[in-house]
Amino acid sequence: MSENTKQNYLNHPKGIMSWLMTLDHKRIGLMYLFSGILFFFLGGLIALVMRFELAAPGNDIISNDVYNNAYTLHGAIMIFLFIIPAIPGALGNILLPLMVGAKDVAFPRLNLASFYIYSFGALFAMYTIINGGVDTGWTFYTPYSTQSTSNVVPMTLGIFIIGFSSILTGLNFIATIHKMRIPGLTWYKLPLFVWALYGTSLVQITATPVLAITMVLLMLERFLGIGIFDPALGGDPVLYQHFFWFYSHPAVYIMILPAFGIISEIIPVHSRKKIWGYKFIAYSTLSIAFIGFLVWGHHMFTSGQSVFSQIVFSFITYFVGIPTGVKIFSWILTMYKGQVSFTPPMMYALSFLFLFTIGGLTGIFLGAVALDIHLHDTYFVVAHFHYVMQGGTIVAFLGGLHHWWPKSFGVMYNQTVANIAALGVFIGFNGTFFPQFLLGLRGMPRRYATYDEQFVELHSYSTFWSGILGISIFIAVMNLFWSFIKKNKVDPGSNPWGGMTLEWTHTSSPPHPHNFEEDPVLQHGPYDYDKVIVEKTYKK
Amino acid sequence: MSEHHITPLRTYLIIAATLLFLSGVTVWVSYVDLGALNIVVAMLVATLKASLVAFFFMHLLWDDKKNLTMFLMSLMFFGIFVTITLLDTEFRGDLGLNPETKDPINKRAAFYDTLPLTDTHGHPVDEHSDDHHEDKDHH
Numbered sequence: 001m002s003e004n005t006k007q008n009y010l011n012h013p014k015g016i017m018s019w020l021m022t023l024d025h026k027r028i029g030l031m032y033l034f035s036g037i038l039f040f041f042l043g044g045l046i047a048l049v050m051r052f053e054l055a056a057p058g059n060d061i062i063s064n065d066v067y068n069n070a071y072t073l074h075g076a077i078m079i080f081l082f083i084i085p086a087i088p089g090a091l092g093n094i095l096l097p098l099m100v101g102a103k104d105v106a107f108p109r110l111n112l113a114s115f116y117i118y119s120f121g122a123l124f125a126m127y128t129i130i131n132g133g134v135d136t137g138w139t140f141y142t143p144y145s146t147q148s149t150s151n152v153v154p155m156t157l158g159i160f161i162i163g164f165s166s167i168l169t170g171l172n173f174i175a176t177i178h179k180m181r182i183p184g185l186t187w188y189k190l191p192l193f194v195w196a197l198y199g200t201s202l203v204q205i206t207a208t209p210v211l212a213i214t215m216v217l218l219m220l221e222r223f224l225g226i227g228i229f230d231p232a233l234g235g236d237p238v239l240y241q242h243f244f245w246f247y248s249h250p251a252v253y254i255m256i257l258p259a260f261g262i263i264s265e266i267i268p269v270h271s272r273k274k275i276w277g278y279k280f281i282a283y284s285t286l287s288i289a290f291i292g293f294l295v296w297g298h299h300m301f302t303s304g305q306s307v308f309s310q311i312v313f314s315f316i317t318y319f320v321g322i323p324t325g326v327k328i329f330s331w332i333l334t335m336y337k338g339q340v341s342f343t344p345p346m347m348y349a350l351s352f353l354f355l356f357t358i359g360g361l362t363g364i365f366l367g368a369v370a371l372d373i374h375l376h377d378t379y380f381v382v383a384h385f386h387y388v389m390q391g392g393t394i395v396a397f398l399g400g401l402h403h404w405w406p407k408s409f410g411v412m413y414n415q416t417v418a419n420i421a422a423l424g425v426f427i428g429f430n431g432t433f434f435p436q437f438l439l440g441l442r443g444m445p446r447r448y449a450t451y452d453e454q455f456v457e458l459h460s461y462s463t464f465w466s467g468i469l470g471i472s473i474f475i476a477v478m479n480l481f482w483s484f485i486k487k488n489k490v491d492p493g494s495n496p497w498g499g500m501t502l503e504w505t506h507t508s509s510p511p512h513p514h515n516f517e518e519d520p521v522l523q524h525g526p527y528d529y530d531k532v533i534v535e536k537t538y539k540k
Numbered sequence: 541m542s543e544h545h546i547t548p549l550r551t552y553l554i555i556a557a558t559l560l561f562l563s564g565v566t567v568w569v570s571y572v573d574l575g576a577l578n579i580v581v582a583m584l585v586a587t588l589k590a591s592l593v594a595f596f597f598m599h600l601l602w603d604d605k606k607n608l609t610m611f612l613m614s615l616m617f618f619g620i621f622v623t624i625t626l627l628d629t630e631f632r633g634d635l636g637l638n639p640e641t642k643d644p645i646n647k648r649a650a651f652y653d654t655l656p657l658t659d660t661h662g663h664p665v666d667e668h669s670d671d672h673h674e675d676k677d678h679h
């Protein structure tokens with residue numbers, strides 16, 4: 001390394017325009033990352049306001065109307081502006097070409113377009129807030145959503161637009177995975193994160209159009225009075241739910257599959273062990289993506305759906321547990337007899353295993369129609385989906401950030417602070433959401449600003465711990481950003497965790513603008529920790 | 541990648557003619573009363589036309605088979621969606637637990653109270669009336 005200030009994608013080329021017009025997947029990924037984190041904080045702030053409202057019964061801080069707006073915006077922002085676009089958009093964009101040994105994604109311009117489409121859609125969503133909010137819930141159920149005078153139109157329009165960004169990113173990733181791998185990098189040698197992105201992308205391009213159609217139908221009914229969902233016009237309100245969940249159940253796999261991918265990378269690297277059951281994990285990704293299309297009716301058990309459909313949907317829902325279980329056991333077996341180290345990424349991965357298992361299993365409870373009739377629209381459901389989305393996806397996302405941070409930015413954060421924050425997230429999370437399972441079982445309905453006296457104790461626990469959770473996440477993210485200011489640079493050739501995938505072995509940290517200074521040659525599989533070469537070549 | 545396939549002009553013309561013919565069929569069939577089957581026929585013709593465009597004009601037929609797989613997959617998912625959703629509508633109110641959800645929804649729609657009931661040709665039909673309300677005399 002002759003020149004000390006080597007060129008990398010962060011410092012070359014320079015200037016604001018070189019960022020705004022960049023075709024570099026890493027820069028686009030970064031822009032997704034920052035906008036995603038921004039929305040994450042915005043959604044999180046709204047969540048804390050709600051939690052403090054719920055600290056005691058009665059309307060202490062905000063009115064019922066404001067509360068309705070708050071949970072709608074919280075859900076819509078977290079799902080449509082953060083989790084769905086930002087995780088594939090940020091980590092996927094930064095890592096995919098590096099992992100397959102390519103200079104960039106297959107269609108760099110389309111990639112930039114995706115980002116701007118996302119930003120454009122986000123503007124509509126933000127306009128909603130300035131203009132007085134929207135109060136239908138993130139699901140926009142008819143008939144209320146065709147009648148509500150709040151900003152249903154700008155919000156659904158925003159979601160409609162963001163959907164296209166999602167579709168184009170999915171398309172881009174699929175083309176990249178098919179066409180841009182270096183010679184010798186066969187399907188079974190791909191890092192599992194790439195498999196996960198492949199499954200995610202398939203779901204994105206097959207399910208998202210249905211969301212777009214749903215939003216269009218909603219507007220057709222609102223503006224042209226065409227009877228699609230409104231019984232007074234000859235429509236069927238339950239049909240809306242079919243449309244919505246045909247997208248939104250697969251969408252929960254858009255949220256969780258990248259997280260599975262991240263975990264499949266973190267665990268073998270930080271346990272120094274070959275992944276157990278590579279093909280099982282790879283194929284379970286695809287089968288989850290497929291089964292995910294057949295179970296949407298489990299959100300509609302109390303909608304007046306036919307009993308016949310209830311039985312079918314309930315039955316098929318159980319099958320989701322099989323590939324999911326396969327993954328969990330594979331990860332546990334990977335750690336078995338490995339050299340597990342408690343680095344920050346691994347702390348998040350272990351939290352993930354614990355939290356996602358609870359979330360997934362309670363999902364199966366809810367999939368049992370007889371039980372769901374009682375639990376539907378209670379806090380039990382709220383707890384379930386926070387265990388999978390926050391305890392699963394967001395925890396994995398934080399783990400991924402910590403894992404690839406030195407790679408992406410060439411700086412290392414303070415690992416002790418990171419570990420403490422990770423522990424805080426884990427404890428704060430359980431403290432916040434576990435009581436919500438109990439609340440739900442005792443009949444506390446979701447989406448209310450106030451509640452009966454009997455629920456005070458559990459609600460106030462939940463609020464207390466949500467403060468701890470919020471502070472811990474804030475510390476975790478600030479600790480990452482602090483590493484920029486601290487300039488605790490890692491050596492450009494360094495591989496702090498001893499990863500074996502191409503982004504660790506063949507690119508510098510941070511990577512060169514064109515990723516690889518010379519064409520990478522594959523020497524081993526992604527997790528060949530059982531081979532001696534590792535010790536010789538990569539361990540520092 | 542396989543080399544590019546050159547399609548003879550004749551094929552294009554034949555396909556274009558077929559598409560025009562099928563458009564004619566769509567118009568013609570809309571005048572024939574097939575009951576509920578009308579929508580099915582219209583959708584089948586439309587799907588056929590879209591497929592012809594994809595296969596010949598967009599060269600899917602000679603392309604990498606992966607692309608064909610994607611195309612067929614999208615049809616399959618669409619099929620799953622429509623079939624399962626319609627199964628629900630068809631069985632709505634089975635077991636008689638919610639008798640009010642049993643009838644087809646559009647028969648009871650308020651919309652049909654204000655318009656005289658007609659068949660698909662617009663001819664009035666006599667109202668077999670038990671699910672109509674008193675305020676009928678207003679008309």
Ligand code: HEM
Binds near residue numbers: 385
């Ligand atoms: C392990 C397999 C899973 C099963 C069997 C499952 C099952 C269910 C069921 C039956 C419901 C409906 C509960 C009700 O409304 O009464 C539900 C709700 C929900 N699930 Fe899951 N789930 C699973 C995993 C996931 C994952 C991985 C995510 C997201 C990352 C997720 C996100 C959600 C959300 C957001 C809702 C609530 C939607 C709403 O009504 O607002 N689930 N789940």
Ligand SMILES: [Cu+2]
Binds near residue numbers: 248252295296298299
């Ligand atoms: Cu679901």
